[in-house]
């Protein structure tokens with residue numbers, strides 16, 4: 001059975017033009033796929049029904065409910081790098097901690113933090129997500145890589161700009177030569193927030209209307225007298241991340257911030273918000289071949 005196309009998987013996605021990897025195990029972004037010296041990918045969920053197009057791919061043949069993300073994560077890593085690269089995981093904690101891999105001793109891993117950077121070849125940086133933003137950053141000039149886990153707490157803590165600061169201070173990276181891809185994550189279509197999250201974002205991102213959408217429940221007629229107070233506040237985490245990346249110096253055209261929504265496409269991705277703590281996790285990965 002042929003590998004399904006991206007149009008088959010995400011028929012309603014109108015954002016960044018992701019491609020399905022030849023393995024069928026992950027999505028890839030053209031801006032990163034254009035760099036022949038690196039490998040990258042955003043893995044997909046493992047629980048697919050037997051009539052789903054991916055059920056024809058060998059790694060997806062199991063569809064028991066208790067098969068979660070680990071087998072597919074392993075298959076994904078192998079498809080990207082074979083056994084040739086050392087896998088790097090973090091103990092993620094929704095922090096602003098940036099780990100510089102090249103300063104660690106082997107015994108220091110897995111290190112605690114939510115971003116990891118390296119200039120070394122042969123290591124595969126990974127971030128685990130289910131709704132939070134996986135952000136892959138590349139300095140194409142100096143060939144420095146970063147993988148960042150950024151949910152609402154991480155964005156407010158500044159893990160993204162702190163990653164760029166670390167790339168600058170430790171590798172003399174120039175943000176103008178970097179590009180950033182925000183991978184599959186929960187979109188403003190599905191990310192309703194309360195005042196506890198909305199207020200700190202309004203304070204941290206003043207005058208940024210692009211972060212917000214007012215969303216009416218299905219079937220509600222806006223002209224029926226329903227006031228704005230009834231509108232739910234929907235937060236665009238990717239837009240907030242884009243603001244931080246551009247403020248840090250990345251050119252707007254090198255920031256790719258329109259990924260598919262994990263909650264809208266639960267046949268393809270895991271969604272923590274929609275499915276709860278027990279759902280699986282996906283990996284975002286990036287590494288230098290040479």
Ligand SMILES: [Zn+2]
Nearest residue numbers: 189190261264
């Ligand atoms: Zn959505």
